[in-house]
Amino acid sequence: MPASKPPSDAAHGPLRSFGRIKSRAIKPRQAALFDTLLPAIALPDPAAGAIDPLALMPGAKQVWLEIGFGGGEHLAAQAARHPDALMIGCEPFLNGVGSALRHIDEGELKNVRIHTDDARAVVDVLPDASLDRIMILFPDPWHKARHNKRRLIQDDFVGALARVLKPGGRLRFVTDWKDYADWALERFLRTPRLHWLADEADDWRLAPPDHVITRYEEKKLGDTAPIFLELEKR
Numbered sequence: 001m002p003a004s005k006p007p008s009d010a011a012h013g014p015l016r017s018f019g020r021i022k023s024r025a026i027k028p029r030q031a032a033l034f035d036t037l038l039p040a041i042a043l044p045d046p047a048a049g050a051i052d053p054l055a056l057m058p059g060a061k062q063v064w065l066e067i068g069f070g071g072g073e074h075l076a077a078q079a080a081r082h083p084d085a086l087m088i089g090c091e092p093f094l095n096g097v098g099s100a101l102r103h104i105d106e107g108e109l110k111n112v113r114i115h116t117d118d119a120r121a122v123v124d125v126l127p128d129a130s131l132d133r134i135m136i137l138f139p140d141p142w143h144k145a146r147h148n149k150r151r152l153i154q155d156d157f158v159g160a161l162a163r164v165l166k167p168g169g170r171l172r173f174v175t176d177w178k179d180y181a182d183w184a185l186e187r188f189l190r191t192p193r194l195h196w197l198a199d200e201a202d203d204w205r206l207a208p209p210d211h212v213i214t215r216y217e218e219k220k221l222g223d224t225a226p227i228f229l230e231l232e233k234r
């Protein structure tokens with residue numbers, strides 16, 4: 001059983017958890033997977049230096065990154081749909097990691113690599129233009145104004161995401177907090193090379209055809225219906 005630890009990353013400061021890093025005992029079957037499965041699919045420690053995604057899965061046709069995968073339902077579903085793509089998932093919430101390990105085990109998924117800590121440290125050590133897709137689904141809203149600075153979406157981080165996307169690569173950001181959608185869009189639009197793909201309201205109001213409903217989304221805790229922002233690096 002892993003220790004409950006506050007994840008941190010020296011370059012970015014401590015990761016402030018909106019929820020909890022470990023909220024309840026992890027079920028025995030999932031706990032066992034921390035010992036049996038996680039070591040085989042854990043991403044190399046980003047503190048050790050650059051990570052070349054293609055070295056993790058030689059022959060991968062694409063590389064995707066999901067930041068804050070929660071219980072891993074979306075990560076596992078996309079991995080099953082795209083067995084030729086390497087799916088990197090980052091999540092510091094250990095109960096979520098346990099759930100994701102169960103999905104990966106049950107689906108016999110061979111194309112997932114997991115980092116059980118701060119995604120920002122991973123992005124820092126990925127090569128330029130190395131990712132095809134980045135998914136940020138229902139990030140912690142930090143909706144009180146005095147907490148906005150804790151949001152994942154900050155100018156420097158969006159710049160880092162643009163750096164690691166391939167030209168033509170896509171970033172999907174989804175939230176059910178209106179103010180966070182406005183906040184994120186403002187930052188995306190002022191990031192060089194990122195272009196918002198919406199032409200009409202339905203493009204951000206309706207889920208894209210390949211969207212997989214997440215556990216957090218089902219809770220409907222936000223103040224609006226989900227807003228889907230899809231951006232492309234040009």
Ligand SMILES: C[S@@+](CC[C@H](N)C(=O)[O-])C[C@H]1O[C@@H](n2cnc3c(N)ncnc32)[C@H](O)[C@@H]1O
Pocket residue numbers: 015017019067068069070071090091092093096117118119120137138139140141152214215216217
């Ligand atoms: C509101 S939950 C949504 C989880 C999932 N995407 C869903 O829709 O069910 C946001 C998740 O992001 C994770 N998170 C927050 N900051 C993160 C970071 N810097 N790197 C990786 N994950 C992060 C949290 O631990 C939390 O599980």
